[in-house]
Amino acid sequence: MIQRIAFVLLLTMLATPLLAQEDDPLGGASRPNPQMVLKRGGRQYKRNHQFALRLIVLDRLDEAEELLQQLLIADPGDPESHYMLGLLYAQQEKTEQAITEIRRAVVLGLPPGRVLAGPRALISELQENAFFDVLRKSLAGVPLHGPLVGNVTDHSAAFWVRTAEADKVIVTLREQADKAAPLHSAGSLSKADDDFTAVVNVDGLKANTVYSYEVTVGNHPAELTDDSPQFQTFPAPGEASKFKLAFGGGAGFVPPHERMWDTIASYHPLALLLLGDNTYIDDPESVEMQQYTYQRRQSRPEYRRLTGRTAVFTIWDDHDFGTNDCWGGPLVDKPAWKRDKAWKVYKQNWPNPGFGGGPEQPGCYYAFSIGDIDFIMLDCRYYRTTAKIDNPSMLGPVQLKWFEEELLKCHGKFKVICSSVPWDFRTKGDSLDTWNGYKEEREKIFRMIEDNNIPGVVLMSADRHRSDAWKIERAGGYPFYEFNSSRLTNQHVHPTMKKAGAIFSYNAKQSFGLVTFDTTLEDPTVMYEVINIDGERIDGLTVKLSELR
Structure with a gap:
């Protein structure tokens, strides 16, 4: 009897934390704290207009106007300030003043598609204005944002766009080297429920082939020319190949640094991996803030040139999921903003x-391959628990099980595991926000690799505003090399870590990671190079497959 009572008490104790999380409106997540970074007097450009927008959404319009007028005194020619002032006047139903400010923003260089994109809830009062009619006519037949190429394989590709109104979107493409080749075409519909976005999937393509394409909206005919954008399909699964990819994070919106996207494009990477903080939102309960931060980046011509020609793959981190150093908690549907706002907008x-795992198990994790290189992209925020409990988890049990299954399916020469936060414990001092706060779970992952004798594992990560290389020594197997880079466009910078043990560490300018795989060699190699915003090679590291066995 005593043993039975003890067993029941044990079950009750084990169940108590989960029951407490179910009763907690936050579901064990950290409380969003947008006011920590969205505040008056910030020195980072990317934050100024976000703070103004937060005041507008909170209906603190007088404060917002005061802030914007101060910004315009400091920089009268900033189109972003004029645009935000126009949004403010629209909320005050001052239509004429709103149009004047938005028109001025366009004259100063704000892309016209940005105006029509919204956020829609803030421009609803202006939609019938003649100026908006003029903009719609000038952009008829073309996307407001995009095309952005993604989900490329050896036989298919996806094309993302945003349109002015709900409409049909058609992608037409053909082999770039053969103008007599048959055309491929596919279509989709943009919908208001998806913020007027659409994804067009095209299949039946040839592996490792360059295609020219055009995207049209509505009934406008496509015309493929020598100036049409191009992209390249991937090598066939398992095929030995040599290719480059670019990766990074920390992409706050800073107009003088948006040229980074052209710098990356000049290296002609086959793919671009954005590993978190791809935009800085920091207000997960505001759909308008999320839309605004995505749209200002998607409107930049430099970004559109790169992403219209390069296959893009992404995961999120704290600033594009929640707020700084956040954890989402173990539950699927709590807090409500996780699935209904942040994940939906993402x-x-x-x-x-x-x-x-879709609506029943949301997140940003997935896997893909390029030739004989496998990639596993992890979600380090949605199911993360606080690090200050026993046996904390960054991935959650469902994702961890999925990861193990995916890892065992990988047969490429190299297996690249991408985390939005650094793997090496030395990267951020005593902070528990990296894998340093989740040591046991990291050990499970590393032991999983070693127990199954899986060769060729390489680690990639972002989060720290610099570019590093690290080597994690292991007693039970080969060392893990980590390539870390997360200062694509950010002003804010973190100290270099050479003294902490990094192989190299760079923070003097914005930078990205350029990774070259060559599996055509007898001993395949992966080379990681740091390239700064001016296109200069700063440092590099080459690892042979024979070192990862």
Whole structure:
């Protein structure tokens, strides 16, 4: 009897934390704290207009106007300030003043598609204005944002766009080298429920082939020319190949640094991996803030030139999921903003191969391959628990099981595991936000690799505003090399870590990681190079497959 009572008490104790999380409106998540970064007097450009927008959404319009007028005194020619002032006047039903400010923003260089994109809830009062009619006519037949190429394989590709109104979207393409080749075409519909975005999937393509394409909206005919954008399909699964990809994170909106996207394009990567903080939202309960931060980036011509020609794959981190150093908690549907706002808006803005386990198990995790290189992209925020409990989890049990299954299916020469936060414990001092706060779970992952004798594992990550290389020594197997880079466009910078043990560490300018795989060699190699915003090679590291066995 005593043993039975003890057993019941044990079950009750084990169940108590989960029951407490079910009763908690936050579901064990950290409380969003947008006011920590969205505040008056910030020195980062990317935050100024976000703070103004937060005041507008909170109906603190007088404060917002005061802030914007101060910004315009400091920089009268900033189109972003004029645009935000126009949004403010629209909320005050001052239509004439709103149109004047928005028109001025366009004259100063704000892309016209940005105006029509919204956020829609903030421009609803202006939609019938003649100026908006003029903009719609000038952009008839073309997307407001995109095309952005994603989910490329050896035989298919996806094309993401945003349109002015709900409409049909057609992608037409053919082999770039053969103008007599038959045309491929596919279509989809943009919908208001998806913030007027659409993803067009095209299949039946040839492997490792360059295609020219055009995207049209409505009934406008496509015309393929020598100036049409191009993209390249991937090598066939398992095929030995040599290719480059670019990766990074930390992409706050800073107009003088948006040229980074052209710098990346000049290296002609086959793919671009954005590993978190791809935009800085920091207000997960505001759909308008999420839409605004995505749209200002998607409107930039430099970004559109790169992403219209390069296959893009993404995961999120704290600033594009929640707020700084946040954890989402173990539950699927609590807090409510996780699935109904952050995940929904994220899905609307990226054409990834997958989004976790779908609505029943949301997230941003998925896997894909390029030739004989396998990639596993992890979601380090949605199911994360606080690190200050026993046996904390960054991935959650469902994702961890999925990861193990995916890893065992990988047969490529190299297996690249991408995390939005650094793997090496030395990267952020004593912070528990990296894998340093989740040591046991990291050990499970590493032991999983070693127990199954899986060769060729390489780690990639973002989060720290610099570019590093690390080597994690292991007693039970080969060392893990980590390539870390997360200062694509950010002003804010973190100290270099050479003294902490990094192989190299760079923070003098914005930078990205350029990774070259060559599996055509007898001993295949992966080379990681740091390239700064001016296109200069800063440092590099080459690892042979024979070192990863």
